[in-house]
Amino acid sequence: MSREARAAVLFLTPALVVLGVFFFIPVIAGFALSVTDFDLYSIGDIRNLRFIALRNYVAVLRSEIFFWTAFVNTLYFALVGGPLTVAASLGAALLVNAKAAKFKPLFRTVYFAPVVTTLVAVGIVFRFLYHPRFGIINRALEGIGLQPVDFLSDPRWAMPAIILVAVWKNFGYNMIIFIAGLQNIPDELYEAARIDGAGEWKQFRHVTLPMLGPTFLFVGIVTAIGYLQLFAEPYVMTHGGPLNRTLSAVMLMYQEGFKWWRMGYAAAIAFLLFLVIAAATALQMRMQERR
Amino acid sequence: MKKVLLHAALIAGGLLTLFPLLWMVAASFMSRGEATTYPPHVLPHAPTLAQYRELFVRLQIGRAFLSSTTIAVVTTLVSLLFNSMAGYAFAKLRFRGRERTFGLLLAALVIPAQVGMLPLFLLMKTLGLVNTYWGVIIPSLASVFGIFLIRQFMLSIPQELLEAARIDGAGELRIYWSVVMPLARPILATLAIFTFMASWNDFMWPLIVLSDQSRYTLPVSLANLLGEHAQDVELMMAGSVVTVLPVLALFLFLQRYYIAGLMAGSVKG
Numbered sequence: 001m002s003r004e005a006r007a008a009v010l011f012l013t014p015a016l017v018v019l020g021v022f023f024f025i026p027v028i029a030g031f032a033l034s035v036t037d038f039d040l041y042s043i044g045d046i047r048n049l050r051f052i053a054l055r056n057y058v059a060v061l062r063s064e065i066f067f068w069t070a071f072v073n074t075l076y077f078a079l080v081g082g083p084l085t086v087a088a089s090l091g092a093a094l095l096v097n098a099k100a101a102k103f104k105p106l107f108r109t110v111y112f113a114p115v116v117t118t119l120v121a122v123g124i125v126f127r128f129l130y131h132p133r134f135g136i137i138n139r140a141l142e143g144i145g146l147q148p149v150d151f152l153s154d155p156r157w158a159m160p161a162i163i164l165v166a167v168w169k170n171f172g173y174n175m176i177i178f179i180a181g182l183q184n185i186p187d188e189l190y191e192a193a194r195i196d197g198a199g200e201w202k203q204f205r206h207v208t209l210p211m212l213g214p215t216f217l218f219v220g221i222v223t224a225i226g227y228l229q230l231f232a233e234p235y236v237m238t239h240g241g242p243l244n245r246t247l248s249a250v251m252l253m254y255q256e257g258f259k260w261w262r263m264g265y266a267a268a269i270a271f272l273l274f275l276v277i278a279a280a281t282a283l284q285m286r287m288q289e290r291r
Numbered sequence: 292m293k294k295v296l297l298h299a300a301l302i303a304g305g306l307l308t309l310f311p312l313l314w315m316v317a318a319s320f321m322s323r324g325e326a327t328t329y330p331p332h333v334l335p336h337a338p339t340l341a342q343y344r345e346l347f348v349r350l351q352i353g354r355a356f357l358s359s360t361t362i363a364v365v366t367t368l369v370s371l372l373f374n375s376m377a378g379y380a381f382a383k384l385r386f387r388g389r390e391r392t393f394g395l396l397l398a399a400l401v402i403p404a405q406v407g408m409l410p411l412f413l414l415m416k417t418l419g420l421v422n423t424y425w426g427v428i429i430p431s432l433a434s435v436f437g438i439f440l441i442r443q444f445m446l447s448i449p450q451e452l453l454e455a456a457r458i459d460g461a462g463e464l465r466i467y468w469s470v471v472m473p474l475a476r477p478i479l480a481t482l483a484i485f486t487f488m489a490s491w492n493d494f495m496w497p498l499i500v501l502s503d504q505s506r507y508t509l510p511v512s513l514a515n516l517l518g519e520h521a522q523d524v525e526l527m528m529a530g531s532v533v534t535v536l537p538v539l540a541l542f543l544f545l546q547r548y549y550i551a552g553l554m555a556g557s558v559k560g
Contacts, residue, residue, distance in 0.1 A: 005386040007463035012392075015377035015433035022430040023399070026407030026414060033410055043413075095301050100294045103301075109546060110305045113312065116542040116549075118492045120510040121531035124517060125315045128524050134327045136314065168311070173553070180554040229403050232494045236514050250405055250495075258499055263409045270406045281401050 034267035043261060056268035066269060069244045070252040073159065074273075077248065078227040078280075081163040085227075086219055088167050089174030090212075096175070097182045108179070112172035119169065123236040126165045127152065152238050155245045162233045162246055170226070174219045181215030182208070217288040224280045228273065249273045312535070319343070319529035326524040342529035352533060354505055355512035362424055362497075362508060363490040366431045367483050373433045375479065378441025379467055383453060393442070396435045404496075412499055426500040427508070431490060437482050440552065444478035445471065481552030484545050488538050509534040 001009075034056055041048040060066045096107050114122070129135050132150040142148055151161040185208065193203045230248040234240050240247035240255075249269060257266030318326045320338040346352040380386075381393050411430060412421070420426035448471060456466045472479070494510045501507055507515060513530050520526050542549060 002385075003463070004384045008380040008384040008386040008389075010463070011376040011380035011384065011467065015373040015438060018373060018429070018433035019396070019399075019435070022411060022414070022432075023404075023407055026410040027402055029410035029414075030406045030408075092304060095297065095304065098297055100297055101301060102298065107301050107305055108550075109543070111308055112546070112550070113539065113542070114308060116488055116492075116538050117312070117535045118494075118510055118513075118531075118538065120494050120514050121315075121534040122311065124513065124527050124531055125311050128318070128326070128527070129311060129314065131327075133329060134331050134524075136310075136331060136333070139331060168308070172308075176550055176553050225401065225403070229405065232510075235494075236517060253405060254495070254499075257409050258412070263413075267409050270403075270409065274403055274406045277403055278401055 030267050030270060033264055034271050036264045038262075038264040038267075040261040042263075052264070056265050057272070059265065060268050060272060065244070065247075066249075066252055070247045070249045070269075071272075071276075073245065073247055074228055074230055074249040074276075076159055077163060077166070077230050078224055080160075081166045082220070082223045082227050084163065085167045085170050085223055086174060086216070088171040089219065090178050092171060092175040093178035093182060097179050108176070111175055114169045115172040117169070119232040120236050122169060123165065123233050126161075127237050130161055153242050155243045158238050158242055158246045162230075162237060165233055165237070166227065166230075170223070174223065177219055178212070178215060181212050185211045213288065217284060220284050221281050224284065225277055228277050228280065249276075312539075315528050315531050315535070318525055319532045321525045321528075323523065323525055326528070327522075342526045343533075345526060346529050346533065350516065352509075352512060352516075352530060355507050355509045356533065358424070358506055359491055359508040359510075362427050363487050365424070366428050366490040367486045369428075370432050370434065370437060370486055371479060371483055374437035374482065375441050375472065375475065376467065377433065377438045379445055379471055381438065382442045382445035383448065383450070383471070384463075396438065399435055408496070408499065415500060421500055422502045422506060423500075424506065427497050430496070431486075431493075434486075437486065440482055440485075441475065441478060444475060448474055477548065478552065480545070480548040484541065484549045485552060487541065491538050 035051060035053055036042075037050050037052050037056075039048075092111050095101065096104055096111065101107070129137050130151040132138055132148050132153075137151070138148040149157055151157045189207050189211070190203055193207050198206065229250050231250040231254065234246040234248055234251055238246045240251055250273065253266045253269040253273070256262045256269065314333065317334055319342055320340070321335040322337065322339050322341060325332075325335060381389060415421050415426045420429065452470060453466055456470050461470070491508075492510065493508075494514070497508045498511050498514070501511060504512075504515065513527075513534055516530055517527060
């Protein structure tokens with residue numbers, strides 16, 4: 001082995017051991033776990049463990065709670081919250097990046113601030129902002145002549161309320177990436193469009209949007225992966241309620257696995273979620289290629 | 292006119308963004324019950340530190356603060372070392388299977404952490420690391436994202452620099468530590484902030500691994516506090532301030548590195 005190769009082994013070992021032992025092996029073991037009936041009795045005595053093939057998957061897919069509630073809730077959150085977040089990010093990026101805008105760094109910092117905050121803490125803050133009687137949001141609704149809404153206890157409003165928190169918390173992250181994307185668009189393209197008589201809307205539609213294609217792909221994939229793992233917001237804001245309307249796939253996995261110790265069943269949920277995430281990523285890449 | 296509209300939109304957006312954070316701070320200085328009076332007011336009538344006193348003296352949130360700090364600092368320092376070593380090897384050392392190994396790592400970015408969490412917990416239990424700081428720290432001691440970020444940066448370090456050091460008789464460890472690391476300072480700063488914040492804000496894994504209240508991190512502690520004190524709005528807001536303020540301050544002081552790193556991670560990726 002060459003001197004460099006020997007050095008490489010030395011340099012790679014710590015990181016690869018950590019990733020191998022504490023990430024890759026658990027992921028593979030997770031799949032193995034999902035085809036067993038691992039539960040509380042197996043924790044007590046591993047001899048109670050039995051291979052049950054795909055029975056966990058069948059149970060998960062047949063059960064009302066997982067498939068029709070947690071799974072649909074998670075998709076709702078990702079499919080509505082994701083595009084809203086991306087739209088808010090793009091809007092903020094266009095505003096901050098506008099030529100005429102002053103104090104750009106200040107606004108950029110302000111819009112980015114929610115990204116670095118702790119999800120659990122802001123979930124708790126919004127719990128109180130949504131309070132039907134004392135929350136500022138309801139007072140504002142009342143101010144414009146609307147009836148107050150008990151957002152987090154209303155089955156129709158609980159998920160939209162959580163989506164709003166997610167948009168607020170995350171739009172700044174994508175905004176920064178959009179700003180980088182916008183700054184990479186050469187000025188000549190806009191000049192050429194102007195010479196052809198394109199107004200601002202046409203320039204946006206035919207220059208800005210197409211040129212941001214790769215940025216949309218990146219932002220879309222990162223947002224989808226993150227949003228399909230929804231957990232902390234419902235955990236502190238609604239506990240998955242009301243009527244399980246905000247129960248997410250990860251929350252269900254947590255409850256089944258770490259509260260009831262039905263780990264084989266929970267592992268099947270985790271793997272189905274992984275399949276959804278992989279499909280969402282592949283789908284977005286395919287859509288981008290076609291354009 | 293257009294300029295006025297633009298700035299009106301910018302300011303309105305800014306106020307909407309900041310409002311929840313400002314309200315959190317304001318309510319944390321209110322006396323008990325003040326945030327739940329009707330009609331609600333935004334600023335405390337007589338600002339008080341009573342909620343903070345309650346948090347730190349009676350509820351001992353200082354312990355959670357210390358747990359969070361210990362875990363985040365150790366995670367950041369050690370993972371910075373591990374990730375930079377691996378990133379350096381992938382960027383600058385020639386060995387067989389380099390690209391394939393790196394590609395495999397990148398593909399793992401789409402695997403959600405939850406997939407491995409159940410077996411990881413059982414592994415931690417076998418190792419006796421459940422309910423210890425190490426149980427929280429160890430799985431974060433290396434990250435694909437960190438290795439990727441370092442590698443991208445180190446690709447731009449000229450190979451001649453390393454060859455010159457080799458000709459001068461420097462060993463490989465020495466080249467890494469005295470030649471490469473000083474040049475990588477900006478990206479190390481970026482990754483340090485990322486790691487610290489991710490560790491500080493992490494919720495699910497510490498929630499699973501730590502069972503003893505005295506070892507809880509701030510987010511876990513806060514979620515736990517909510518169980519008994521959901522009605523004490525002012526107290527919960529003080530707890531949120533204690534949790535959010537350190538990372539927010541860190542971001543404000545070091546945002547130059549943070550935002551640069553974000554852009555590097557996305558554009559080159």
